[in-house]
Amino acid sequence: MDHMDWALLRELQADARLSFSELSRRVHLSPPAVAERVRRLEETGVIVGYHAHVDLTRAGRTVVALIRMSCYGARCILHDPEVAGWPEILEIHRITGDACSMLKVAAGSIDDFEGVIDRLAPYGQPSSTMVLSSPLHWQPIHPLPPADPAVPRR
Amino acid sequence: MDHMDWALLRELQADARLSFSELSRRVHLSPPAVAERVRRLEETGVIVGYHAHVDLTRAGRTVVALIRMSCYGARCILHDPEVAGWPEILEIHRITGDACSMLKVAAGSIDDFEGVIDRLAPYGQPSSTMVLSSPLHWQPIHPLPPADPAVPRR
DNA sequence: CTTGAAACCGGACATGC
DNA sequence: GCATGTCCGGTTTCAAG
Secondary structure (H helix, E strand, C coil): CCHHHHHHHHHHHHCCCCCHHHHHHHHCCCHHHHHHHHHHHHHCCCEEEEEEEECCCCCCCCEEEEEEEEEECCECHHHCCCHHHCCCEEEEEEECCCCCEEEEEEECCHHHHHHHHHHHHHHEEEEEEEEEEEEECCCCCCCCCCCCCCCCCC | CCHHHHHHHHHHHHCCCCCHHHHHHHHCCCHHHHHHHHHHHHHCCCEEEEEEEECCCCCCCCEEEEEEEEEECCECHHHCCCHHHCCCEEEEEEECCCCCEEEEEEECCHHHHHHHHHHHHHHEEEEEEEEEEEEECCCCCCCCCCCCCCCCCC
């Protein structure tokens, strides 16, 4: 993960459809070198995929919510792989705290959302928070500046 | 947004780097028709971008958290565009409830994470929940089946 | 929207630095 | 490990139906 790898990640995060040739021009590297580096980033699991991002509202998902699930012991959604297949469930995160997971849900309507809640209820108590808007949908990953501790830690 | 548009979205969400020709084979449409449909999906804002997805851990972001921000009145992070530029802040969602926003944060270390909390504290009270793992990072958007109410609503 | 043709570009390989 | 150069295949973009 040197500076050149980060330059390639920066470009591919901004536009995943760039060709190797176009990439080579932007990062000032030869096309074969670019191809091999990108292949390595894919095979080592740094790049996990290339995805088109779809606007939820324009795709008919007008109701977005974050749901904290407090599951009933062993009957946890984390143990049921079926839940991850429901179309409204976009993300599942296992978290610390009194709840066991946080879900990001995008439903087509309030009725649809109510149906999701009904389907989740058997697993535990869902606590919903509606998403009004998302001022920052997504941010590319770039290298963090090295930490310089202003106050030395004891 | 007919069936063919959804087929194109399905393919481009699964692999954003597919060529128009390869797309045309997969959805059984001619290459010019594919090119025009994709261009329309981009210009109408259905497709908002094509992004390479990076594994947070392998990119050095070992500490992931969700932070609920309860801001001090007008001094809200939603009103300060600078916050969205901090590299550790991946998402900002305005939400309902007693908090004003939910942040997704990916820091390089606990020290770095503590630094983010310190920088957030002037805006309001941050309440952090650590993400232990993410069984479902991302799910493509596909058309929802039409609702058929098993129990008629009154 | 499809077909067909032509120009272009991008990817792969081999060679050499 | 990277740059250069060549070749081939694929892709894009027209035009016409």
